[in-house]
Amino acid sequence: MKSATSFDWETVLDRLSAFYGTGDWRVPYLRDHAEDPFQVLIGTILSQRTRDANTDRASALLFARYPTAERLARAPLPSIERLIRSTGFYHVKARVIRACARTLLAQYGGRVPSTLEELVALPGVGPKTANCVLVFGYGVPAMPVDTHVHRIANRFAVVKTRTPEATELALRATVPREFWIPINPLLVQHGQNLCRPRNPLCSRCPLEELCPTGVARRLGRPTPRPEDRLPPAKPGRGSNSAPARRSVPAGPLSPPSILVSAPVGRAGHGSK
Numbered sequence: 001m002k003s004a005t006s007f008d009w010e011t012v013l014d015r016l017s018a019f020y021g022t023g024d025w026r027v028p029y030l031r032d033h034a035e036d037p038f039q040v041l042i043g044t045i046l047s048q049r050t051r052d053a054n055t056d057r058a059s060a061l062l063f064a065r066y067p068t069a070e071r072l073a074r075a076p077l078p079s080i081e082r083l084i085r086s087t088g089f090y091h092v093k094a095r096v097i098r099a100c101a102r103t104l105l106a107q108y109g110g111r112v113p114s115t116l117e118e119l120v121a122l123p124g125v126g127p128k129t130a131n132c133v134l135v136f137g138y139g140v141p142a143m144p145v146d147t148h149v150h151r152i153a154n155r156f157a158v159v160k161t162r163t164p165e166a167t168e169l170a171l172r173a174t175v176p177r178e179f180w181i182p183i184n185p186l187l188v189q190h191g192q193n194l195c196r197p198r199n200p201l202c203s204r205c206p207l208e209e210l211c212p213t214g215v216a217r218r219l220g221r222p223t224p225r226p227e228d229r230l231p232p233a234k235p236g237r238g239s240n241s242a243p244a245r246r247s248v249p250a251g252p253l254s255p256p257s258i259l260v261s262a263p264v265g266r267a268g269h270g271s272k
């Protein structure tokens with residue numbers, strides 16, 4: 001994996017935050033219930049391989065009926081399936097979330113654990129879901145990496161990895177801890193809108209001059225060269241690196257008109 005010690009996360013995240021305004025990936029229902037780690041956990045499992053709107057609809061229906069691990073653990077499967085049908089794969093998801101609720105009840109008295117090791121031992125919970133619970137359920141710095149974060153980190157050339165799991169390890173080793181909470185929602189939002197899997201909209205991106213892929217594409221090259229890499233970070237906060245500079249003057253950014261004209265026709269946070 002490539003070192004990212006000179007990457008200016010502060011400038012990059014500042015620009016994305018200004019561009020998108022909120023940086024909060026969560027669908028409205030989960031955003032309003034973020035204080036409940038149980039609902040964050042189950043909602044994140046539901047969000048796998050579906051769109052945010054479907055997760056939102058299913059979460060609202062499910063938690064109105066079964067708001068706690070105790071209630072969900074005792075729910076009949078057909079009832080759960082009916083409530084979460086909009087998310088797809090609802091037969092499997094219903095079994096998984098009920099098994100997860102039963103494990104919470106049996107092992108933790110219905111509470112959601114707050115360590116990565118305990119979370120990934122729960123049924124249906126992988127590293128990304130566990131990290132989401134830590135960040136969005138408990139406000140604990142963690143590094144949820146889905147396909148968006150994985151793809152964009154590679155386009156930034158701060159990692160050179162083949163899987164989200166490898167990207168998580170690389171980012172945990174190099175990203176200053178103060179950015180662990182905002183990095184996921186901002187990169188997910190960017191991946192859902194401009195930095196799409198195919199044909200990223202680099203010419204509209206607030207990071208074009210900072211991103212090796214954006215620089216390369218502007219110069220007509222399919223892939224970045226070493227000279228396209230980001231300049232070193234400025235000294236102090238947000239970087240592990242030696243003194244450096246900003247390459248692009250800070251300033252107000254245009255409103256993200258693409259969000260207004262073509263909002264979020266996207267897969268959910270947990271997709272893929």
Ligand code: SF4
Nearest residue numbers: 195200202205211214
């Ligand atoms: S410049 Fe292009 S590749 Fe780089 S972050 Fe922006 S949209 Fe993604």
